[in-house]
Every structure is written in structure tokens, then in C-alpha cells.
Amino acid sequence: MANATLAAGDREAWSARLKDLGFWAEWAALVGLVVLVIVFQALNPTFLSAGNIASMLVAAAILIILAVGQTFVIATAGIDLSIASTMTLGAVAFGQAYAAGWGLPLSCLLGIVASALVGVANGVIIARGKITDFIVTLGTLSAASGLALILADGKPVTIIDPVLLGLSTGGLGIFGWSFVIAVVVALVAHVMLFHTRFGTHLLATGGAPESATAMGISTERIKIAVYTISGTLAGLGAILLVARIGAAEPAANTSFLLNSVAAVVLGGVSLFGGRGTIIGPFIGAMLLVALVNGLTLLGVSQFYQPLAVGIVVVLAALLTRFQR
């Protein structure tokens, strides 16, 4: 019966693939990135200079880390709208602890734990309380930024620490440390998603929750786990953020939320859950950063950047309709 078509499907000719919109949908981020790089390089040769590449990679690090967390959540058919304000809360907790003289390691730990706890709260309320992820994380978005404002009393804390400075300025060649950390996070996430039982159960939970339950998978535990991962990664992002701007601010960071979801969509992860990659959102994050960086280099007004990002994301979302 369908055997023949299956065998043929595995050995699809490249020419056929190139005509298949599904193929383009799956690799939209990579294609988009390549096109952007070519266009920007043609318009401004400094775009691909070592210095500019290095600064783009550093700028992409936090977004990559958040996008990885968001990918885990979205692969279970959820969404974490609180991811950026969780990062803000982590940054403020970190800053307050540092200012109180806790020292760097303990302060980092506190920042990550504070963010992770927001994730745990999200997960428990969504999974146990059976409340829509959208509403719950919208609530924690507000609650976490509120907490950050209260903790910081609305004021930023300047943090000058040689280790943090090294984190934001040093690196391996053109790869700044924060980018190296982001790559390690992405690699670990990839292994978790595709080479562990947890990853398979996560995709099953997102793709067919009732089937997963019938096979004995605890979808509740999976949901709690993914929101906890998302919160923890937001905490890691918080530390990189503080290192980068040299201060812990209770600012909203809304663009990080939008861009994390955008990177995931660009990366071909299904918003309905059940399928996705880590490399896709990784490239998606790079694309968004390259877009903003390129526009800035070309002297385009900052006001046009959100518009450009929005158009790219909507285009990518349209393409995902053709995913196989």
C-alpha cells in the first residue's frame, strides 16, 4: 500500500524538495538569515567585519537562551509570556543580593533560583490548576515585574565586578563568553529534546496529550518541568543581562518576550506543540539580531526596527502553514 510512497518519501529528490513549501517553512530561519546577511553585506561591507560579527553574537546570546526556554514550553503547546519579566526579577534579585554583599557566586545563584521559582509557580498552576497557560503566564508577567519593582524600589543597582566584566567583554576569539554559554545551553537543550526520555515525553505531551497519558506519561510533570526550565534559563539570561549593561534594572524588557516567541516561530517550531528543534530557534534568534544590527548599520531609524521584526515574524508564521 503506502509502502512504496514511504520509501520514495525517504529518498525525495532535491529538486522536488526545493519546490515543496514545507521544506522552506522548516528552514525559513536559515534561508532568511542567509538572505539578510547577503543583502546587508552588499549594502554595508562592515556588516561582516570581525568586530560586528562578535558584537552580533554577544547581542544574540540572551535571546538564544530565552528562545531555548520558550521552545521547550511551546513544544508542549504552551507559551511562557512571563519569560522576560522573570528575567527582570532574576536580575533584580541578583543585583540586590550583590549590593548586600553576598558575593558573586551566591548572588548569581539567588538570581537563578528566583527566576526558577517563577517557572515552578507557572508550571504548577498550569498543570495542577488546569488553567490556560496564556492567562497564567500573563499573570506572572505582571506579578514578576511588580516584584522586581518592589524589590528594587524602582531604582537600578550598578554592579561593577571584574568577573562579570570579563563575561561580557572576554571570549574565545570572536565568540564572546556569553555567546559560548548560549551555545552550550543550546547543545544541552538539543540533547535533552532528542536524546533523552524526557524530550520524547515532552514532544508526546505537546503533540498528543491524551495519547501520552494513555501510555503512562505524566503530562503534569512534563508541564511543570518545561516552565521550570524556562524560568531557570530566564535566570541565566538575567545574569548575562546584568553583565552586559553593568546594572540590575527593574525595566520591563518587553522586546525580549516578543523576540523569544518570534525566534521560536521563525525556527519552525509548531505553536500547536509536538514538533520543533533547538537549532531552528537558535538561527531564528540570530536572524532577529542580524536584522536589527543591519538596520542600525544602514542608519535606519530605530523606530523602524520593531516594524521590521514584526513583518519578518508574520511572514514566518504564514510559512509555517505549509509545514509538513
Next chain:
Amino acid sequence: MTARPDPGTSTDGALLRCENVSLSFGNVRALVEVSLTLRRGEITALVGDNGAGKSTLVRCVSGIHRPQSGRIVFDGDEIDFHSPEDAREAGIETVHQTLALVEDLTVWQNLFLNREIVRRLGPVALLDRRAMQSRSKEMVSTLAVNVPAVRSRVRRLSGGQRQAVAICRAAGFSSKLVIMDEPTAALGVQETARVEELISRMREEGHSVLLISHNFIQVMRLSDQVWVMRAGRCVGGRRTAETSGEEIVALVTGAAGQ
């Protein structure tokens, strides 16, 4: 009711015994004091109209629902499953009416869903994809149904192939009892014949099967024992060899009385 074996005494060969199992969903009395037994190494059929409570009984045995009263004895022990995982641990594999496959995962991932083979590398356990793929190939190659490539996504499979994968999964894990809820309801004539062949083969291989079906001809052809449900009650049981399709139909519709 002379032909009805007494659930309390016929322990020889009994693998599963339901005793006065009841379950209501609000006002809906889905199961009312259902008692039946299932013998080892046989195909036991459960028939009844839509809404008779067959799937609900299956869900009680496979750990999705818990009976509100009554008890279920499996392999000599009273069971109290809190989750489908408990039932699978005890050796009860179920092919649900919905199949419980994950379309976006591959055939081999579905076959090993929550039964994954892992390699330990220090503190981390990584999937042994190669082992699972090659064992999956062996599993599906024993099927009478045409073999889907184990690395293709379930989304691409036909109805019969999906059914085969689900049955293969249930039969594959040294299960003591395989429950199949309407395995051929959604299939064409040819695919139905192939799946029936699979079910007979399972008995030959020593599996005990609980087959839920709408199809009386199929039940008469395959089963050793038939139980009939009507409106949440188990209204009778017959040895297949000693009954006829007409008698079963009469029991299902209630024309035969109690």
C-alpha cells in the same frame, strides 16, 4: 442464565476477574455492577451497543478510570491502578479506540513510548535510538500487515498501518493481557482482515486478548468467549462455540431478556 460461568468460582485459567464494578459520570451510570471473567490464552470478546460502557470498562482495567465500587482481580491480585503506567507495569497493554499514537513522532518512537531503551553515561541516560529502531524493525516485521518504515512519522501512515503499530506496541512488551477497543471499527475490508489475522496470531503466541467489537461476525470468528453489555450492565456471557450470532444479537438488543 445457565451458560453464564460464575465469576466467583471459575478461578482455573482466569486471568482477569471484574466483580461488581460500578462507575458513574455524574448522572450517567456508565458501569453498573459489571462482573465478568477472562481466561488465560483466550480471545475474550466484549460486545454491546454504542454507549453500553465497553470503553469505560476498558479504561477501568487499563488504569485511566478507577471504579467507584467493586473489585478487579488480575493474575491473582486485586488491582488498584492509579495511572495507566501502573497497568502497564502489571502487564496490561491497551490498544485504545483512539490508538493513543503520537502523530508527530516516528513509528519506533511510538512503539517505545514510555518504554524507551536508554544507555547510561554517568548521571545521564541517553536514548539508544539504534537499538530501538532495530528492535522496532523486528517487531513490525512479524506483522501480517504491510510493514511501515519504522523511521516514518505516524502522520504518514494509513489507518490500517496505524492500527498495526498500536497492536504491535501492545503485543510487544511481554504483556499478560492485551486489550483492544474496536480495533477494526475505522478500517476497510482488506485492512480489517489483516488486523483480524494479527489478533488470531496473538492468541497462537500465547497472549490473552480482550477484544471489544461491534462486529458480531468478527466476534464469532475470533473469540473463545463473549460477554455482552447493555446500558452499563453485563447482561450475559457465552462460550462462543456454544452460541450463535442470533443469540448474541438478542442479548445486545435485550430481546432475549435477562
